[in-house]
Amino acid sequence: MSGQHARVLDTLGPAITAGEYPPGSVLRTEELARRHEVSRTVVREVIRVLESMRLVESRRRVGVTVLPAEEWNVYDPRVIRWRLSGADRPRQLRSLTVLRSAVEPVAAGLAARNATPEQCAELTEHALGMVATSRGGQLEAYLVHDVAFHRVVLRASGNEMFTPIGDVVAAVLAGRTRHHVMFEDPDPAAVTLHVRVAEAIRAGDAARAESLTRDITLGALRELDVLAP
Amino acid sequence: MSGQHARVLDTLGPAITAGEYPPGSVLRTEELARRHEVSRTVVREVIRVLESMRLVESRRRVGVTVLPAEEWNVYDPRVIRWRLSGADRPRQLRSLTVLRSAVEPVAAGLAARNATPEQCAELTEHALGMVATSRGGQLEAYLVHDVAFHRVVLRASGNEMFTPIGDVVAAVLAGRTRHHVMFEDPDPAAVTLHVRVAEAIRAGDAARAESLTRDITLGALRELDVLAP
DNA sequence: GTGACCAATAAGTAGTACTTTTTAGCGGGG
DNA sequence: CCCCGCTAAAAAGTACTACTTATTGGTCAC
Numbered sequence: 120m121s122g123q124h125a126r127v128l129d130t131l132g133p134a135i136t137a138g139e140y141p142p143g144s145v146l147r148t149e150e151l152a153r154r155h156e157v158s159r160t161v162v163r164e165v166i167r168v169l170e171s172m173r174l175v176e177s178r179r180r181v182g183v184t185v186l187p188a189e190e191w192n193v194y195d196p197r198v199i200r201w202r203l204s205g206a207d208r209p210r211q212l213r214s215l216t217v218l219r220s221a222v223e224p225v226a227a228g229l230a231a232r233n234a235t236p237e238q239c240a241e242l243t244e245h246a247l248g249m250v251a252t253s254r255g256g257q258l259e260a261y262l263v264h265d266v267a268f269h270r271v272v273l274r275a276s277g278n279e280m281f282t283p284i285g286d287v288v289a290a291v292l293a294g295r296t297r298h299h300v301m302f303e304d305p306d307p308a309a310v311t312l313h314v315r316v317a318e319a320i321r322a323g324d325a326a327r328a329e330s331l332t333r334d335i336t337l338g339a340l341r342e343l344d345v346l347a348p
Numbered sequence: 349m350s351g352q353h354a355r356v357l358d359t360l361g362p363a364i365t366a367g368e369y370p371p372g373s374v375l376r377t378e379e380l381a382r383r384h385e386v387s388r389t390v391v392r393e394v395i396r397v398l399e400s401m402r403l404v405e406s407r408r409r410v411g412v413t414v415l416p417a418e419e420w421n422v423y424d425p426r427v428i429r430w431r432l433s434g435a436d437r438p439r440q441l442r443s444l445t446v447l448r449s450a451v452e453p454v455a456a457g458l459a460a461r462n463a464t465p466e467q468c469a470e471l472t473e474h475a476l477g478m479v480a481t482s483r484g485g486q487l488e489a490y491l492v493h494d495v496a497f498h499r500v501v502l503r504a505s506g507n508e509m510f511t512p513i514g515d516v517v518a519a520v521l522a523g524r525t526r527h528h529v530m531f532e533d534p535d536p537a538a539v540t541l542h543v544r545v546a547e548a549i550r551a552g553d554a555a556r557a558e559s560l561t562r563d564i565t566l567g568a569l570r571e572l573d574v575l576a577p
Numbered sequence: 578g579t580g581a582c583c584a585a586t587a588a589g590t591a592g593t594a595c596t597t598t599t600t601a602g603c604g605g606g607g
Numbered sequence: 608c609c610c611c612g613c614t615a616a617a618a619a620g621t622a623c624t625a626c627t628t629a630t631t632g633g634t635c636a637c
Contacts, residue, residue, distance in 0.1 A: 123590070124396070148619065158591045160389065163619085167353070167393045168400045171426075179619045180599040193508055194423035197400075210508075217454070218509045225450035279422055279439075280447045352621070377588070387622045392589085408588050409630040 127155045127165045135174050137205035142187035215287050220336035228329035230275035231320045238275040242317040253310045262296045356384045356394045364403050366434035371416035444516050449565035451513050457558035459504035460549045467504040471546040482539045491525045
């Protein structure tokens, strides 16, 4: 029986982020232990993790109180995942897309200065992969290249704070593909932009890489506005 | 005796982020318990938290292995704090400044669209506060207004992912003030830019707010290049 | 030499006993 | 009648112990 702790966490975490327990409501460790049929030890470890995500705060005599959403560590990958699979998925998707639109252009500009030849090769490879899979409903294959492309750009920026944003991009793109456009082929203009970004980065043209990437993210924002205004 | 858990965490966390335990090295819970003079229970809770930050990974029979830096949750406020107070402080300071330069201009643009009248008032208040404290070595007072200004902008953007960046900005600005320029008064041009950003946001001029804020963050980047090339 | 089994090890789980802190209620005094 | 302080209870924190499970590495047999 491996992962009592993980199981309880994956029940409690999503419940909290979904707003099932409103901010200020109190959980008691003993009750949780009974409800999930584990020992108090396990519950306390789960609580510690939730506390480290600032989803809850544990105070003696009071109990474990749920914190308001403003307190949450919204950059914690698990919090992001939980929110994406829960009630405020649209809100989360929008805020992540805006984050992308801020980070990715700057990352592309840096990548133009810092990318290694191997990374440049990967970029063109994935850009061409996108071209190849952009028609005929090969959406899943296209998605793989798209995500990989953006991950390489973020990593090639050389900034350690940008690399983890790759997960955000992956989540946003996956969400988009699997949610609505599932049927239509991707926008040809977007595909071309990716190819041109790869070129700009390889050429070391930071300004152009930044500007083109801004066009990509602006497209993503517009798409979101059309879909969920 | 409040906070055994916190004490051990604040010893172990910084030690790991400082690279004291190289990636792949193994900690054993029992040994940690002896070394810090706490029970294994406490150690295990600490390990769980470190695990949730992806600083370590715990595997049966093997022990608790330290993960490479690429795995770390670099957005976790505690990880940021630990790294800033440790060995790779310069590296962290640089990467945070770059992050700022990506996020803040976009946030300012959004703030121009979304800021409430109250937030606009706060902005002008802090901008004027910066002007007032920009001369005569009142660096601490200036810092307070500066940090508050940027926090309001980030919050006024209305994007939940931007608000926590306020902590990043606070850390960067505090680091700058307390580290070197401690003696010189702040750059008058930067002060003016803040005032103009406040105006642009109040006027609802997103493009100008974004551009001016980009000037501010570019200044911060240049400053860093001069200081630690 | 290879494969399977067994033993040792270290973390995971559980249960229990005890401590600490905090709050709320009760009583006395102003 | 209100306010202050003390006390008791409640709930989390800490600790210790016993037991379980999984993993790994070595040994033995084929």
